[in-house]
Each structure stands twice: as C-alpha cells, then as structure tokens.
Amino acid sequence: xxxxxxxxxxxxxxxxxxxxLWLTKDNIFYLFNFSYIGISISLGLxxxxxxxxxxxxxxxxxxxxxxxxxxxxxxxxxxxxxxxxYYLFTGxxxxxxxxxxVAKIFGPLIFGRGWCGYACWTAMVLDFLPYKVPEKPGxxxxxxxxxxxxxxxIFVSALFLAHVGNLEKIMFxxxxxxxxxxxxxxxxxxxxxxxxxxxxxxxxPVTVFLKPMSCFSLLRIKCDKAKCVSCGKCxxxxxxxxxxxxxSRRRKNGTECILxxxxxxxxxxxxx
Ligand code: SF4
Ligand code: SF4
Ligand code: SF4
Numbered sequence: 178x179x180x181x182x183x184x185x186x187x188x189x190x191x192x193x194x195x196x197x198l199w200l201t202k203d204n205i206f207y208l209f210n211f212s213y214i215g216i217s218i219s220l221g222l223x224x225x226x227x228x229x230x231x232x233x234x235x236x237x238x239x240x241x242x243x244x245x246x247x248x249x250x251x252x253x254x255x256x257x258x259x260x261x262x263y264y265l266f267t268g269x270x271x272x273x274x275x276x277x278x279v280a281k282i283f284g285p286l287i288f289g290r291g292w293c294g295y296a297c298w299t300a301m302v303l304d305f306l307p308y309k310v311p312e313k314p315g316x317x318x319x320x321x322x323x324x325x326x327x328x329x330x331i332f333v334s335a336l337f338l339a340h341v342g343n344l345e346k347i348m349f350x351x352x353x354x355x356x357x358x359x360x361x362x363x364x365x366x367x368x369x370x371x372x373x374x375x376x377x378x379x380x381x382p383v384t385v386f387l388k389p390m391s392c393f394s395l396l397r398i399k400c401d402k403a404k405c406v407s408c409g410k411c412x413x414x415x416x417x418x419x420x421x422x423x424x425s426r427r428r429k430n431g432t433e434c435i436l437x438x439x440x441x442x443x444x445x446x447x448x449x
Contacts, residue, residue: 180226181223181226183222183226184218184219184220184222184223184226185219187215187218187219187222188215188216188219190215191211191212191214191215191216191218191219192211192212192215194207194211194215195207195208195209195210195211195212195215196208198211213243214240214243214296217235217236217239217240217243218236218240218295220235220236220239221233221235221236221237221239221295225438233294233295233437233438234304236295236296237294237295237296237297237300237301237304238301240295240296241296241297241298241300241301242298242301244256244296244298245298245301245356248272249298249352249356250353253345253349254272254273254352255273255348255349255351255352255355256272256273256276256352257273257329257351257352257355257356257359258277258326258329258382258383259329259332259333259348259351259352259355260272260273260348260352261273261274261276261277262329262330262333262334263333263336263344263348266333266334266337277386280292280296281383281386281387281390282386282390283390285386285387285390285391285394286390286391286393286394286395287394287395287396288394288395288396288436289391289394289396289397289434289435289436290387290391290394290432290433290434290435290436291396291435291436292387293377293387293435294435294436294437295436298356299356299359299360299363299376299381300374300377300435302360302363302364303363303364303367303373303374303376303377304373306364306367306368306373307373308367308368308370308371308372308373309373309416310413310414310415310416311370311371311372311374311375311416311418312371312372313370313371313372314418315372315378315418315430316370316379318378318379319378319379321379321380322379322380322381322382322384322385323385325380325381325382326382326385328382329382332351359376362376362380363375363376363380366379366380373416374416374417374435377417377433377435378417378433387432388432388433389432391432391434392426392431392432393426396436397434398419398421398434398436398438398440398441398449399424399449400421400422400423400424400448400449401448401449402422402424402448404446404447404448405422405446405448406445406446406448407422408445408446410440410443410444410445411440411441411443411444411449412440413443414439414440414442414443415439415440416435416437416439417430417433417434417435418430418433419431419433419434419440421434421440421449
C-alpha cells in the first residue's frame with residue numbers, strides 16, 4: 178500500500194487548496210477547479226505506479242484540455258503569458274495570475290517544470306508528433322525566448338498605455354491567435370529540427386520564468402552513482418537532452434527537465 182502514498186498525498190494537497198479557496202473566497206469554482214486538477218494528477222501518478230505506458234499523457238490531456246477548452250475558450254480567460262501581464266496590470270489576483278504564480282513562477286521551486294511535462298496544452302499537442310527524442314543535438318537558439326517574452330510584455334503594455342477600450346475582448350482574441358501561432362510554429366519547428374520539443378527549447382516565453390526557478394527545484398531526478406554502469410540509455414531517451422547522471426544543479430540542460438520519467442523507466446539498473 179506504501180506505493181500509493183504519493184497519489185494520495187497529491188489528492189489531499191489539492192483538495193485542501195480547493196476547500197480552503199472555496200470557503201475563503203466564497204467561490205465554488207475553486208472547489209471544482211482544484212479538485213479536478215488534483216484528481217487528474219493523482220490518476221496519472223496511480224497509472225504510473227501501475228506501469229501504464231501513457232500515464233503522463235493521461236494527466237497532460239486531462240489538465241491541458243481543461244485549461245485550453247474550459248478555462249480558455251468557454252470561460253474566456255486568457256491563460257497565456259499575455260493574460261498574465263493583463264491581469265497583473267489590472268491588479269487582479271485571479272485566473273491567469275494565480276495560475277502563473279502556482280504553476281510557473283513559485284511552484285517550480287518545488288516541482289520543477291512539472292507543468293511542461295504534465296499540463297501544458299501546447300506540449301500536449303506537440304507530444305503527439307513523431308520526434309519524441311531529438312534526432313540531432315540542440316542548437317544554441319535559446320535567446321529567441323527573450324524576444325518572445327519581451328514582445329508579449331510590450332504588446333500588453335502598449336494596450337494599457339494607449340488606453341485601448343474593450344480590453345477583455347481583445348485579450349480573448351489574443352488568446353485564440355496566440356494559441357494558433359504557438360501550435361503552427363511548434364509543429365513547423367518540430368519537423369524542421371526533428372524534435373517535438375524544439376518550441377519549448379527555443380521559443381516559449383514562459384521558460385524565462387520556468388528555467389531559473391526550476392534550477393532550485395526540490396523535486397529532481399538524481400543518479401545513484403553506485404548503481405550506474407554508464408550505459409547512456411537515460412540520455413538516449415531524454416526528450417530534453419538532460420545530463421541526468423550528473424547530480425549537480427549545473428548539469429547540462431538541467432533546467433530543461435520536464436520530469437517525464439522516461440530516463441527512470443529505461444534505466445536497466447534502477448539507478449535513477
Ligand atoms: S516550455 Fe512552454 S510550450 Fe513547452 S511545455 Fe513548457 S510552457 Fe508549454
Ligand atoms: S541508464 Fe541508468 S545505468 Fe545507464 S547511464 Fe543512465 S543512470 Fe546509469
Ligand atoms: S528523461 Fe529524465 S532527465 Fe530527461 S526530461 Fe525526462 S525526467 Fe528529465
């Protein structure tokens with residue numbers, strides 16, 4: 178029964194947040210929202226324990242589709258980085274600001290880039306593409322992320338500075354256009370670089386938050402050097418090209434780890 182503790186703990190954490198926010202904010206949405214996410218994550222963990230091959234994908238689809246379709250398209254919340262700037266400038270600590278604070282800014286101090294492995298609706302689609310592991314070593318194009326990050330900030334700032342009206346409507350349209358662009362660029366890059374996660378590695382503006390914060394993550398994959406036979410299988414199956422046998426915080430591509438556990442599943446010596 179001990180092995181079922183992690184999914185149970187995860188469920189308790191999310192249910193505690195769900196009930197606390199529901200009662201303190203007097204809004205039943207929080208009960209539904211955090212219960213749904215908690216159940217999705219716990220189910221993924223449970224399936225992983227049961228050695229189901231697609232456990233991570235189940236959680237990724239459950240959470241990603243919920244965020245994109247329900248919160249985004251149906252409820253009209255811009256959950257992309259532009260939505261974060263928008264709610265931040267309006268001083269509203271709800272929706273995208275809570276989402277960014279929990280999943281992408283402070284949360285990574287605990288669970289690293291778990292968001293990228295288990296919840297992101299962009300990667301949810303990119304992970305269906307054929308290049309699960311890059312065919313060639315990554316390029317030094319990570320600087321592009323700072324341009325997209327700055328562009329998103331400038332775009333929303335300009336709307337505020339110009340006192341543009343109907344901002345809610347514009348932000349909803351920006352959400353639709355932004356997602357279409359992300360998917361189009363993500364799919365083109367995946368085929369061009371023969372790497373499903375090329376968009377994550379070079380373009381995604383959210384990594385400007387995710388990478389430095391995940392550097393200090395409590396949850397990280399470590400290598401038991403006494404068991405490791407240096408066979409290199411872990412590096413061959415890693416979608417993010419992480420040197421997972423190096424336990425230091427400065428390991429190669431360490432802040433790219435999305436906690437997909439492919440290395441752990443494929444290690445013949447249970448060293449990870
Ligand atoms: S890097 Fe960006 S696009 Fe990729 S999974 Fe993370 S948040 Fe999503
Ligand atoms: S797969 Fe396991 S044994 Fe092989 S190099 Fe990686 S950690 Fe070491
Ligand atoms: S394979 Fe291992 S090191 Fe690579 S991203 Fe997944 S969990 Fe991280």
